[in-house]
Amino acid sequence: MKHETSMQDATRVQDWENRAVSGAALAAKSIYESNKKEAEDLRARQEAYERSLPDDPIAALSEINRVLIETRNTGSPHYAPHAAIEIIRELSIKGSLDGSQQMSDAVFWLTTQALDGLTSIDSSILKSRDIAHKFHPTHQPYEA
Structure with missing residues (x-):
């Protein structure tokens, strides 16, 4: 999802903003996509683990x-x-x-x-x- 921003409104992503999203804002797209896929796989594994626990x-x-x-x-x-x-x-x-x-x-x-x-x-x-x-x-x- 791309945000439309005019050149006047464009501001640099601050370090604190980047840290708040674990560096994802300024990571190279390939690294971001790789990390996103890894996170999705880990989240799916965690969900399966929690479903396996007794109710x-x-x-x-x-x-x-x-x-x-x-x-x-x-x-x-x-x-x-x-x-x-x-x-x-x-x-x-x-x-x-x-x-x-x-x-x-x-x-x-x-x-x-x-x-x-x-x-x-x-x-x-x-x-x-x-x-x-x-x-x-x-x-x-x-x-x-």
Whole structure:
């Protein structure tokens, strides 16, 4: 949609105006179109995700319980970061964190386990929040 503007009325798009639309006003047309397509695809994916969440309160509670139950046992992602951080703490207390390659490898492995576990926990919490959000009185269904 093009706006008709006379040369007298033409004014430069201000930086704050461009920032307000995430740079879209001054982006090259090819970049703007590419970003628009990517945004449309992401919006469609989000809409499908939100439609997949349970609508029934009992089913919602059941799904939240299923998603979060993994954090209650030692074989879960929750256990990995806790154990890794405890081991690293003990190594530092005992002064075992020397500069050896073997110790560096061990610390790298432990921190990787911790980060993987925390990522999984974050995912479970976000899904639980998304499910619960559907039942908030001000919730409006997401549409792409």
